[in-house]
Amino acid sequence: MIEPLFLEGVIKILFVFVLISAALIISTRSLASVLTTYTVQSFLLAAVSFLLYLMEGKSELLLLAGLTLASKVLLIPHFIKRIEEKIKISRDLNFTYLEPTTSLLLSIGLILLSYAFLSRVFEAFALSKLFFFGAVIGLSLTLMGMLVMFSRRKVITKALGYLSMENGVLMFGIFVTELPFILEILIIIDLIILVLLTSILAVGLDSSIEEYRKKIRRLQVWNGGEAL
Amino acid sequence: MLEALAYGAVFALVSGTVLPLLYRSKNARQASFGLSLISSVLLLGFAGTVLYTGKEPSFPAFGFLPGLDFTLAADRLTAGFVLLIAAVLPGVSIYSLEYTEHAKSEARKALQAALTSLFVLAMLLVVLAGNMVGFLIFWEIMSLSSLLLVLHDYSSEENKKAGFFYFVMTNISTTFLFLGFISLYRLTGSAEFGPLEYPAGALTLPFLCLFIGFGVKAGLVPFHKWLPYAHPAAPSNISALMSGVMLKVAIYGFLRFLLAAASPELWWGVLILIAGSLSALFGVIYALKESDIKRLLAYSSIENIGIIFIGIGLYVIFRVEGLETLALMSLAGACFHAFNHALFKSLLFLCAGSVVHATGTRNIEAFGGLVKTMPATSALFLIGSVSIAALPPANGFAGELLLYQAFFQASALSANPLLTVFMVIALSSFALTGALAAALFVKLFGITCLALPRSEESRLAEEVEKPMLFGPAVPAVLCILTGIFSKQILSLAGWDIEFPDLLLLGLLLAFIYAALFLAVRAKTEIPDRISETWGCGFPALTPSTEYSSAGFSEPLVMIFKSIYRTRIVHRPEYFDGQESLFKNGHVEIRLLRFFEEYLYIPPALAIDSLSKRVAKLQNGKLDSYVLYAFLAVLTLIIATGVLV
Numbered sequence: 001m002i003e004p005l006f007l008e009g010v011i012k013i014l015f016v017f018v019l020i021s022a023a024l025i026i027s028t029r030s031l032a033s034v035l036t037t038y039t040v041q042s043f044l045l046a047a048v049s050f051l052l053y054l055m056e057g058k059s060e061l062l063l064l065a066g067l068t069l070a071s072k073v074l075l076i077p078h079f080i081k082r083i084e085e086k087i088k089i090s091r092d093l094n095f096t097y098l099e100p101t102t103s104l105l106l107s108i109g110l111i112l113l114s115y116a117f118l119s120r121v122f123e124a125f126a127l128s129k130l131f132f133f134g135a136v137i138g139l140s141l142t143l144m145g146m147l148v149m150f151s152r153r154k155v156i157t158k159a160l161g162y163l164s165m166e167n168g169v170l171m172f173g174i175f176v177t178e179l180p181f182i183l184e185i186l187i188i189i190d191l192i193i194l195v196l197l198t199s200i201l202a203v204g205l206d207s208s209i210e211e212y213r214k215k216i217r218r219l220q221v222w223n224g225g226e227a228l
Numbered sequence: 229m230l231e232a233l234a235y236g237a238v239f240a241l242v243s244g245t246v247l248p249l250l251y252r253s254k255n256a257r258q259a260s261f262g263l264s265l266i267s268s269v270l271l272l273g274f275a276g277t278v279l280y281t282g283k284e285p286s287f288p289a290f291g292f293l294p295g296l297d298f299t300l301a302a303d304r305l306t307a308g309f310v311l312l313i314a315a316v317l318p319g320v321s322i323y324s325l326e327y328t329e330h331a332k333s334e335a336r337k338a339l340q341a342a343l344t345s346l347f348v349l350a351m352l353l354v355v356l357a358g359n360m361v362g363f364l365i366f367w368e369i370m371s372l373s374s375l376l377l378v379l380h381d382y383s384s385e386e387n388k389k390a391g392f393f394y395f396v397m398t399n400i401s402t403t404f405l406f407l408g409f410i411s412l413y414r415l416t417g418s419a420e421f422g423p424l425e426y427p428a429g430a431l432t433l434p435f436l437c438l439f440i441g442f443g444v445k446a447g448l449v450p451f452h453k454w455l456p457y458a459h460p461a462a463p464s465n466i467s468a469l470m471s472g473v474m475l476k477v478a479i480y481g482f483l484r485f486l487l488a489a490a491s492p493e494l495w496w497g498v499l500i501l502i503a504g505s506l507s508a509l510f511g512v513i514y515a516l517k518e519s520d521i522k523r524l525l526a527y528s529s530i531e532n533i534g535i536i537f538i539g540i541g542l543y544v545i546f547r548v549e550g551l552e553t554l555a556l557m558s559l560a561g562a563c564f565h566a567f568n569h570a571l572f573k574s575l576l577f578l579c580a581g582s583v584v585h586a587t588g589t590r591n592i593e594a595f596g597g598l599v600k601t602m603p604a605t606s607a608l609f610l611i612g613s614v615s616i617a618a619l620p621p622a623n624g625f626a627g628e629l630l631l632y633q634a635f636f637q638a639s640a641l642s643a644n645p646l647l648t649v650f651m652v653i654a655l656s657s658f659a660l661t662g663a664l665a666a667a668l669f670v671k672l673f674g675i676t677c678l679a680l681p682r683s684e685e686s687r688l689a690e691e692v693e694k695p696m697l698f699g700p701a702v703p704a705v706l707c708i709l710t711g712i713f714s715k716q717i718l719s720l721a722g723w724d725i726e727f728p729d730l731l732l733l734g735l736l737l738a739f740i741y742a743a744l745f746l747a748v749r750a751k752t753e754i755p756d757r758i759s760e761t762w763g764c765g766f767p768a769l770t771p772s773t774e775y776s777s778a779g780f781s782e783p784l785v786m787i788f789k790s791i792y793r794t795r796i797v798h799r800p801e802y803f804d805g806q807e808s809l810f811k812n813g814h815v816e817i818r819l820l821r822f823f824e825e826y827l828y829i830p831p832a833l834a835i836d837s838l839s840k841r842v843a844k845l846q847n848g849k850l851d852s853y854v855l856y857a858f859l860a861v862l863t864l865i866i867a868t869g870v871l872v
Binding site for chain 2 (some may be wrong): 096097112114116117120121123143146147149150151153158
């Protein structure tokens, strides 16, 4: 049996890597790198889940680790890699609202905000330090994923932002709420469908959501407030 | 028995609403107006009995929503205003028999007849409503049905603007009423119109909300601007109803609240009195300059609403000061003037409708000589003008006399010198209003009916059909009767106040005039001589040498020059951005529309630009929407963090 304290130390180190991966998703311009980062992040999550299984011995955690490994480390990245090859775009250089530097600074703010928020919310529960940190990282990851979704232009990056956000939810779930296992499976199925849809949109229509919007607008009768 | 009369009237009006919609024939429309006539007789019986005997009918409550019952109720205040409706309705109904038939298409005729009945029904039920729920529901029906009637001729740009203006203003009114009633409900915990026994200060919010809400609907300055737009757009019979009855319904609502409030405050009375005086004065000053006959009458309505509010203000002040007799006299003055105004203003609007129908224009500069071409209408118009100018013994005089009497005795307020000074100022402005109103109607009647026709349309005008003469004849007769028998009517209604007997005065006046006429006639030896007026050396006198409307009011315009300020507007258009190639331009010199430009347009523009900014949020960009979601989540997190 491995020492629990040692395991805890390893998990904490993994937390740091998870945060670094989130930061990389925000700022990396090469699509291939973003994908790799996401794969690594998912792998880290699977590892965290596995280590937690070793600590607590709940079989769901082991299943979750396996499921994450299969879907998020192998299947989804494989799909996305194929899309990237097809659309022949290797970089996402454009940002809306926030430039990468600002985004990173904002992310630090988000982590602090999550910390402050959760420490107030969990005041009443006697949560161990590890679990509390897990929740903070999970929430930060969710928010940072959302940040990716609106600050980056390409559909692929947006999808990866969403996936990263879901990783945050998963993390939060592992440490705090313990979602029923069936829900985890459903979420993963959702993700796979999302990736499939993304592939259709990205390959079939265009690589950039801007272009896609123009095409949509040409078809619709009512155009939003922009014409005013 | 009493209840049956009220139910009968309501039933008649409901059938009058449905009938023209089911059968699109002239007969159905005639029947609809006939039913209005029947309902007015029933209401007369109902209101007269309640007013005379003081017996209050009891109506069962109708379950409307769980916890919200809808009840009818009638006390003497209600009866007074039901009587007002019953007095205006016959004239308008008879008039509409013919007038509605001039509408452009069958559908419009049917719609106009149906909506007229609905409008009257809604006004009746607002007055009869026993609690706030029914009041607000029927208030809204009243507003909407009148809006549709204002938009009757919806194809013209001007009418669309009028309708929109009215729509906005009436919604502002309803919003404030809701606020007022909700704050009352929070205070009392019931939707009934019960006595409000609360210490001073507790009723401030409801008072202000209801004052604004009812003030907007009644057309009190500075919320009056919808009136001069809506009346020219509306058909004349509807103008008669709106000005004659609907404005009074607002007065009724306001009085209902003030009478229920057990301890009104002095500043309420002062505020009402100031608003009333300003409305009266501004109304008549703007009317003097106006040359659109219906707009002129609309401004005159503002003036008269001001006079009624002066009476209400006096009532509150005297009540706070503990002078019960004077308070009662002021209240009687306000109510009686409201009743009288309903009569002569509907009479004037109906006559104006006939004149506009006969000549095809609303511009009084184009009228003239109608006394020869339309003698009966002119005679009715004269009665209306005499009444509204408050000449004895017509009813306008009787109502205003009550207010003057109350004002004169305000010296009883000697305890508060500041208040006395204030009352003197209010009295003088009230007197000025009276004088200007007389000048206004001398001008209106003189320019419209006397002298030579100023235009071809006026020369060729023909007297209108019988119903359009019998209709206005009803309020005309009532105007004279209520004036002459004012003392008797007031005492029948239970107001035994010190008041001169106008019957005696009328007889005396008639006798003096007759004696003078006969004396002069007997004395004079020169026989009647018919010749041409001296034309200052011109070969022939043409209508262009006549006194014009603008010319008549010029001296008064000079006096009030500071109020009638002009504005020069020019809007050039250019081909290019540097403004060097002139393309087109519009230049006008017009009266400064003070309230509109400084009070109405700025908030409207602010709301507009705010809406445009809000609309920009919906820009069709996915990124922005995700950003909003992100910000919403952040706000939620921060809010939860703060609240926990």
